[in-house]
Ligand SMILES: Nc1ncnc2c1ncn2[C@@H]1O[C@H](COP(=O)(O)OP(=O)(O)O)[C@@H](O)[C@H]1O
């Protein structure tokens with residue numbers, strides 16, 4: 001059993017380790033090690049295409065994580081207050097949203113948005129004042145952020161709900177017993193106590209969005225995110241530069257995941 | 273007589289009612305948690321809800337606090353119906369069972385919480401001053417900057433108390449505040465709570481399932497059973513004149529013998545016990561001939577002796593308690609019962625050992641005739 005587990009881990013992590021190792025390769029071929037060097041990191045960070053893609057990725061990740069955290073928290077708090085079939089229906093939908101494969105979300109968002117845009121664009125053009133160029137809705141940063149937000153919101157709802165459920169109901173009751181309005185209770189008691197969970201949700205969302213290739217591939221339009229850039233470069237062969245990018249992305253993601261995990265653990269203890 | 277709708281002594285005479293329950297019921301789905309509660313709470317009194325777990329005490333308290341809306345009836349505060357008034361608008365504060373202190377705030381921040389919600393805002397200095405004073409009252413002066421989890425159970429309870437009384441509420445509601453404390457601390461806190469209540473003149477409503485606690489602290493006790501109020505009265509009234517076997521058994525201990533009424537004359541009634549014996553007793557409730565009843569005799573009102581009157585018993589157990597000796601005795605057909613013998617009479621007439629044959633007798637005035645349930 002233990003040997004089996006070790007094999008599984010080796011199978012999972014050896015390729016990742018190899019990528020990290022080869023990113024420090026002094027030679028230009030991905031297949032043979034020729035001494036240690038960090039020059040590929042420098043090269044990657046000086047490549048304007050990489051930096052462009054990174055900027056797009058960061059913006060998308062930040063915006064969708066922010067929207068997902070805000071709307072997800074609002075949804076979680078609201079869901080806490082309702083019971084019965086409505087609640088059950090929402091619970092189900094939220095879990096479905098998390099479990100649906102990225103490719104389905106990608107295709108569905110693409111088809112949905114394209115259909116809507118096709119309907120709306122002539123309408124906008126028809127009401128736009130003559131002589132001005134009417135704006136045209138198209139796939140791009142906006143659709144990318146929307147698609148990510150939708151999927152990540154469900155994730156935030158689940159994380160925040162778990163924290164809310166672990167919070168003693170008597171705390172909010174005590175607050176209103178001490179004359180705080182519902183808004184005051186939310187601001188002074190609920191929010192501070194669930195904040196670690198929200199932050200963890202934000203970090204996880206950021207990581208998911210930053211790393212996502214599948215959904216972005218469908219809805220990014222002409223935008224290039226970092227995973228999309230890596231994907232298209234690989235078609236020209238794996239270079240140490242790609243390895244360096246991959247290693248950096250992995251490092252940042254890992255750091256965020258660990259931070260999120262720590263936030264969830266620490267905050268969990270405090271509300272008990 | 274039915275258990276429900278007991279309205280007898282629901283308010284002490286000529287005192288101003290600060291809160292009232294009028295025919296209040298509350299159901300959660302199929303569960304009737306509180307049923308037809310009628311009660312008037314007067315300013316400055318210490319009232320307790322006493323009953324076993326699940327009898328609806330917390331529900332009654334939560335309707336006063338504003339966390340539950342009655343299904344039927346009216347809740348009044350200061351003469352006004354407040355059924356649907358939100359908790360944060362009620363001049364009432366609660367000490368929660370697990371204290372519900374805010375874990376992300378210091379002791380002082382917890383205590384000042386209620387004052388910080390006031391609009392228009394109170395000056396910071398004034399809040400700080402009141403917090404200092406509240407800390408003094410609960411004897412936690414050096415703990416203002418502590419975190420909640422750095423405080424012991426007893427200290428947390430005092431913080432919860434300070435957090436409530438600093439607002440000078442019309443009613444202070446306490447839901448089993450001593451349940452989480454150990455025995456010794458509980459005794460101390462009971463005394464402290466009573467002192468506090470006298471000192472501040474705030475009306476206290478306490479929920480407890482501990483009869484000793486209710487008896488020692490309250491001006492009046494409201495005995496509850498399965499969502500209903502079965503009797504309201506001072507500790508002495510409840511002890512001396514319980515209106516049912518349930519109350520007699522809940523307030524103090526008593527010996528019960530069941531039977532039915534055969535005759536009534538003057539202040540006494542004759543009861544034919546189930547074992548065929550006929551005894552005299554004092555009616556504690558309205559009686560009709562043939563009615564099933566239960567006789568209650570307190571252990572300290574029974575006399576254990578060697579004379580020829582009374583019922584024949586054998587001593588099964590003996591516990592020496594200092595000023596009293598408690599005997600568990602057995603009668604052939606009446607079964608086991610408890611007798612408390614004062615030390616002085618034992619010194620005069622001699623005590624008893626396990627296995628001794630003896631007789632037990634009691635006055636007809638000590639045998640209270642009650643409803644059998
Ligand atoms: N929110 C609730 N939902 C459903 N049932 C409840 C709720 N609160 C109390 N009850 C039920 O009402 C009854 C009385 O409860 P409670 O007032 O807490 O009793 P006590 O405080 O005397 O132990 C119990 O049977 C309990 O299960």
Ligand SMILES: [Mg+2]
Pocket residue numbers: 326329330
């Ligand atoms: Mg209770």
